[in-house]
Structures are given as C-alpha cells and as structure tokens.
Amino acid sequence: MKVLVVGSGGREHVLCWTLAKSKNVDKVFCAPGNAGIAQEFECVNIKVSELEKMADWAVANKIDFTVVGPEAPLCDGIVDVFKSRGLAIFGPSKAAAQLEGSKTFAKKFMEKYNIPTARAAEFDTPAPAKDYVNKEFANGEKGIVVKADGLAAGKGVLVADNAKDACDFIDLCFEGGFGGAGNRVLIEECLFGEETSVLALVDGNTIRALASSQDHKRAYDQDKGPNTGGMGAYSPAPVVTEAVLAEVEKNVLDNVLVGLQAEKLDFHGLLFVGAMVTDKGVKVLEFNVRFGDPEVQAVLSRFEGDLLDVMQKVAAGKLAEADLIWSAEPAVCVVMASGGYPGDYEKGFVITGLAEAAATGAKVFHAGTALNDKGEIVNSGGRVLGVTARGKDVRSAIENAYKAVDCIKWNGGFCRRDIGYHALEHEAAGK
Ligand code: AMP
Ligand code: GLY
Secondary structure, X not given: OEEEEEEOOHHHHHXXXXXXXXXXXOEEEEEXXXXXXXXXXXXXXXXXXXXXXXXXXXXXXXXXXXXXXXXHHHHHOHHHHHHHXXXXXXXXXXXXXXXXXXXXXXXXXXXXXXXXXXXXXXXXXXXXXXXXXXXXXXXXXXXXXEEEOOOOOOOXXXXXXXXXXXXXXXXXXXXXXXXXXXXXXXXXEOXXXXXXXXXXXXXXXXXXXXXXEEXXXXXXXXXXXXXXOOOEEEEOOOOOOHHHHHHHHHHHHHHHHHHXXXXXXXXXXXXXXXXEEEOOEEEEEEEEOOOOOOHHHHHHHOEOOOHHHHHHHHHOOOHHHOOOOEOXXXXXXXXXXXXXXXXXXXXXXXXXXXXXXXXXXXXXXXXOEEEOXXXXXXXXXXXXXXXXXXXXXXXXXXXXXXXXXXXXXXXXXXXXXXXXXXXXXXXXXXX
16 A cells, blocks of 8 residues: 655654554555655655645545644644545644644533633733733732634643733734734643643544653753753653553543534544643643654554554544554653754754764654755754664653764754653653
C-alpha cells in the first residue's frame, strides 16, 4: 500500500517511520516533509495549505491511505476534501476540528457534555474582559488564564499571576496580535497541578487512550522561561496512574464520545486531551485534534503494533478491534531548538554529529531542517530535532537520549537538560 503523511515536523517524521514498519506498507510519501524525512522517504513538494492540489496528487499517485499531522489543514477541511474524492484518510472533519480550532467551541462542548474543565467566560470586546480579570483577582484568585480564540501556533495563551499582565495581553489580542484569533478571548480560572497529554484514538463508536505521556512546555530547565510547542517529552507519564486513567476515561473520554455522537461530529482520528491533574480531580485544559508533538515521538517509539492497521481500523469505525501493543521500556524525546526559540532565531547553520548520534542507537527525528546549496543539513525552524531513545527504565532512557544529543551541534542550538525530571521525581517519591 502507498501511504501519504501530510506535514513537515518531528511528528510527521515519527509517523512516517512507524507507518513504514507496518506489514502492508510498500511506500511512504510525505508532503512537504523536511530534510531528515527526505533521507528515508519520498517527499512531495506540496504545502499543507494546498488541499485540492494535495488531493489531486493523491488521486494521481493512487495513494491508499493518508494521515494528517498538523492542525491547520484539519481545521481547513482536508479530511472533507479527501473524502469527497473517495480517498481514505485519518483525521477529523472540518466541523469536528473546531474542538482545536476554536477555544470557545471546545469550552461549550466541555460544558454541555459534563467534561471537567476550568471555569471560563468569553468576551468579544476588551473592556468587560478586563473588568472580569480585575474582579477575579479582587475575589482572591491567584492567577488567570487568557486565551485568544483560534489557532495561534501555541502562542495565544497567557497564564498571568497579576491583573496588569492579563489586561495587557487582552489588549494585545484585540489589537490583532494573533491575527483573527484574537477577536474573541476566553478567560479561565488558573488550575494548579501536574499536566499530562492524553492521546486517544476515536472512530465514532469507540475511544481508546494510547500510552501516557507528558511534555515539557517551557523553554528552559526547571520549567522556566516562555511557553513553547514542547521542548521534550517522555512516555509513560507516572502522573497517569491507573486511577487517573480510569478517571480520564470515565469523565473525559466517554463524555467526548457521547458529545461527538450527539453533535454528529465526524471524527476518525486522534484526539489530544491536554489535562491538569489537580487535587480536585482531572480537568481539561484544551483539546487538539492531532497527535501532540513531541509527545508522539516518545509514544510511538514505544509502539509495537501495526500502525497502518490501527489507523485503517479507526478510519473504518473498527477501532475496538485494533491491537495497541506497547513496549514496557520508557522512551524520552529531547527537542533541540534554534538559539532564540520561541522568539526570533537565525537559520541556515550547518548541523554536525547526526551520524554519530544515530550510531548511539537513538533515533533523531527531524522537524525544522533543510538542505543548503552544498547539500548539508541546516536548521530552518524553531524546533529542529527530536532526539528519542528508549531504555530499560526512565533513567537509562534519559541517559541514552542525552548521549545522542551530545553528539549534535550547530551554532546557537540548545536543548533543556532536564527532560524527564518529573518522572524521576515520581520515582524518588515512590509513586
Ligand atoms: P492551551 O493551548 O489551552 O493548552 O494552553 C497552553 C498552556 O497554558 C497549557 O499547556 C497550560 O500549561 C497552560 N494553561 C492553559 N489553561 C490553563 C489553566 N486553566 N490553568 C493553568 N494553566 C493553563
Ligand atoms: N506538545 C503540545 C502540542 O503538540 O500541542
């Protein structure tokens, strides 16, 4: 079978790599891919925003199955376009993708279907939003969260511990700081606890969680610095105990399924539930309608089943029959980023040590890489590489990942040195 993966990041690299191991896969294509993906798979020069062109290409090249990585084409309706051409595809419809595309849509869905989440209010103009923020702090709230309503590449959220920062961010949203995403804001109570990313397959009849994972959102060690798309991840996440998983299944996943069915939202794909494990139970921070990155790099590194078979069963509404098989070995993914990320950064620096890193046994997934005119691999994005390794326990998985990381260099490149530390803390606490 011929499989097409849509996207160009670390998530798409690990999807190509895992799909290629499936027994019925003859060839994997990636559109548009990146320099690292192109070393292993055939990349097709079509942008993720070119939906009709992508579908034309899939028809012309007799693609049997397509897997969509990023949220933007899902929110633009790529699944609807492909299905209208009779092409099999993994992902939610445009209508269902609003669970990620609109934070107010997601919040209403959670409230309607009794999915535990932060208390929230939405505003279309800045003045009442700021009044609300001031009242919340006056009532003794220790923090407040302001969210621009729409896709803002992970940048449209501020967790503020004072009213001034929150109000400045509200102004930024309404002044167009996040394009159309800021014409409406959602203001939420601030939740405290440990975060986890629950990735669940859903096919309209069944919803099933994958192996647990956690990412590290802040740019610098000890969770300091600005929020990013994710600086590293590990799987399993000890915070997801059997009791927490059972609670997520009962209060979140089962209710999501009821909601999708009741609202007739066509969703045959992957739902990512960003959740906070608080002392009052698990609460949902956000939904995404695609695999989390870098979480997926750690999670799929532990997957020992047949991913194409699983995804085809999801597309066919037969998820209940799919075999989800996981290695007991933990996996850790360390993201290496361009100097300055998540702010401005320079591109085009030659990356050295990739072969040495691979020789350690770790897998280096590429995200923001390109070839220069000499054919050398250079950095071309904020998050550049996801260095992923397994180990007999989480400590050795961490060591194995950093052994590979330490081989790789480019001007300005950096990573966190503490990926997985929450897991080690749980281990030390005997939990
Ligand atoms: P979101 O895109 O909605 O997940 O928000 C991005 C990040 O902001 C989350 O991963 C959390 O770290 C943080 N966050 C979002 N909502 C809240 C909340 N209600 N309380 C505390 N932190 C939050
Ligand atoms: N790592 C978080 C995300 O993919 O949104």
